[in-house]
Amino acid sequence: MCSVKRRDDRTAAARIRDAAVELFGREGFHKATVRDIAKDAGVSPALVLHHYGSKSGLRDACDEWVVEEFARARTEMVESGTSTDPFAAMALIQGEEVRMAYLLRSLREGTPAAGRLFDGLVEHSLRMMEQGVRTGELRPSRNLHDQAVLLVAWQFGGLLLQGDVARAFGTELNSREMKERYIRAVLEVMTHGVFSDSRYEDAWNELEPTESVSEGAMEHD
Amino acid sequence: MCSVKRRDDRTAAARIRDAAVELFGREGFHKATVRDIAKDAGVSPALVLHHYGSKSGLRDACDEWVVEEFARARTEMVESGTSTDPFAAMALIQGEEVRMAYLLRSLREGTPAAGRLFDGLVEHSLRMMEQGVRTGELRPSRNLHDQAVLLVAWQFGGLLLQGDVARAFGTELNSREMKERYIRAVLEVMTHGVFSDSRYEDAWNELEPTESVSEGAMEHD
DNA sequence: TAGTATACTGAACATGTGTTCAGTGAAGCG
DNA sequence: CGCTTCACTGAACACATGTTCAGTATACTA
Numbered sequence: 467m468c469s470v471k472r473r474d475d476r477t478a479a480a481r482i483r484d485a486a487v488e489l490f491g492r493e494g495f496h497k498a499t500v501r502d503i504a505k506d507a508g509v510s511p512a513l514v515l516h517h518y519g520s521k522s523g524l525r526d527a528c529d530e531w532v533v534e535e536f537a538r539a540r541t542e543m544v545e546s547g548t549s550t551d552p553f554a555a556m557a558l559i560q561g562e563e564v565r566m567a568y569l570l571r572s573l574r575e576g577t578p579a580a581g582r583l584f585d586g587l588v589e590h591s592l593r594m595m596e597q598g599v600r601t602g603e604l605r606p607s608r609n610l611h612d613q614a615v616l617l618v619a620w621q622f623g624g625l626l627l628q629g630d631v632a633r634a635f636g637t638e639l640n641s642r643e644m645k646e647r648y649i650r651a652v653l654e655v656m657t658h659g660v661f662s663d664s665r666y667e668d669a670w671n672e673l674e675p676t677e678s679v680s681e682g683a684m685e686h687d
Numbered sequence: 688m689c690s691v692k693r694r695d696d697r698t699a700a701a702r703i704r705d706a707a708v709e710l711f712g713r714e715g716f717h718k719a720t721v722r723d724i725a726k727d728a729g730v731s732p733a734l735v736l737h738h739y740g741s742k743s744g745l746r747d748a749c750d751e752w753v754v755e756e757f758a759r760a761r762t763e764m765v766e767s768g769t770s771t772d773p774f775a776a777m778a779l780i781q782g783e784e785v786r787m788a789y790l791l792r793s794l795r796e797g798t799p800a801a802g803r804l805f806d807g808l809v810e811h812s813l814r815m816m817e818q819g820v821r822t823g824e825l826r827p828s829r830n831l832h833d834q835a836v837l838l839v840a841w842q843f844g845g846l847l848l849q850g851d852v853a854r855a856f857g858t859e860l861n862s863r864e865m866k867e868r869y870i871r872a873v874l875e876v877m878t879h880g881v882f883s884d885s886r887y888e889d890a891w892n893e894l895e896p897t898e899s900v901s902e903g904a905m906e907h908d
Numbered sequence: 909t910a911g912t913a914t915a916c917t918g919a920a921c922a923t924g925t926g927t928t929c930a931g932t933g934a935a936g937c938g
Numbered sequence: 939c940g941c942t943t944c945a946c947t948g949a950a951c952a953c954a955t956g957t958t959c960a961g962t963a964t965a966c967t968a
Contacts, residue, residue, distance in 0.1 A: 730916075
């Protein structure tokens with residue numbers, strides 16, 4: 467009689483959390499019901515509340531778990547291979563599909579956990595980029611921190627809108643062609659920019675002469 | 688007895704639609720209840736359903752209305768001043784706060800209406816960018832269409848994540864300082880890129896030799 | 909005037925869903 | 939064994955919310 471119940475060795479609480487991460491990510495916090503999560507985990511709805519107190523408590527547990535997993539993956543990556551290009555920071559986030567879906571959903575719904583992960587990724591990217599500047603792979607910026615924020619926001623933004631990008635490309639979502647064309651476009655902009663000269667930047671700098679860059683950046687000429 | 692009821696000259700159906708646009712944008716489709724919308728519009732909940740059939744029907748009406756308004760603003764802009772820089776395409780979307788909030792919410796929730804607006808903005812940006820290339824303000828791209836998609840996705844992405852950006856900047860959301868620093872960072876990347884040379888682009892092009900650029904781009908050497 | 913359509917309302921209905929609670933069975937412990 | 943603890947369940951509760959419906963008032967038409 468142990469063929470059905472013993473389908474995996476995770477504890478019931480862990481199965482509930484895993485099912486919740488998947489359903490929250492796929493359906494969103496509201497549409498994913500406690501009953502659905504319980505069914506996917508193979509337990510009764512009451513047990514979900516027994517272990518996590520409430521649906522929000524379950525989300526908090528999922529947040530903590532996912533953020534923890536990403537942090538673990540990040541430190542592992544740093545300790546093993548050391549790639550300095552800013553895309554490596556994103557690579558570690560892709561690959562684990564369900565956690566990625568959960569993260570994107572959290573970002574969409576604006577939970578604090580996603581914000582913390584955003585901040586952590588900014589910090590991580592900044593360190594990578596500082597190293598890239600030292601090795602000469604990246605051109606120095608007048609405000610590397612702000613640039614890191616911008617790049618992380620853009621990367622996440624592209625991920626959030628990947629459905630729209632795929633449609634506008636006329637390709638299947640996550641198809642090989644889509645990824646290639648996307649990366650190619652990114653590389654071109656990252657390498658050459660889009661303006662033919664610095665007239666826009668100059669015009670802006672004339673309008674808004676380099677005012678005191680507040681906290682978060684410490685350049686001084 | 689006409690002091691309370693006659694607070695504006697919009698028809699009840701219009702007031703309902705306006706209240707719905709605002710609440711859907713601020714709270715999201717799920718959290719904005721029919722009763723709340725009715726209260727904001729100063730009518731009974733039943734009237735909402737009487738005019739729009741269902742809550743989904745109301746959303747459809749809001750979608751159509753907002754998309755229509757943006758399209759109108761866009762054609763107006765094109766017909767009056769003719770600015771070719773790609774940021775002008777975004778400027779028309781900002782400014783009208785409630786519609787902007789509604790659009791961002793739709794983008795987050797992935798409604799088809801937001802997709803249509805995304806596509807429209809890509810097309811519009813592409814035309815602007817083609818003109819920019821002709822006038823020499825933009826450097827020619829090997830695939831201007833894909834670049835337009837990327838830039839629109841990034842712009843929207845930055846908008847979607849403006850809360851995270853503000854926090855990472857250490858500024859108030861929508862503060863003057865935040866906008867200045869954001870624009871400055873954007874201009875720097877758009878003008879110079881982030882890489883110091885083309886080694887990454889070259890490496891990629893060696894790995895993935897310029898395969899037949901499929902539909903949507905028609906460059907040939 | 910009578911009739912009909914339309915805008916509109918209050919109240920009720922149906923359902924989905926988070927949550928509670930009494931109870932069961934098994935495991936550990938004295 | 940008796941007791942407690944804990945994971946776990948089935949059923950019910952409470953409530954929010956979309957929706958329906960009978961009914962009212964007003965405006966327009968024949």
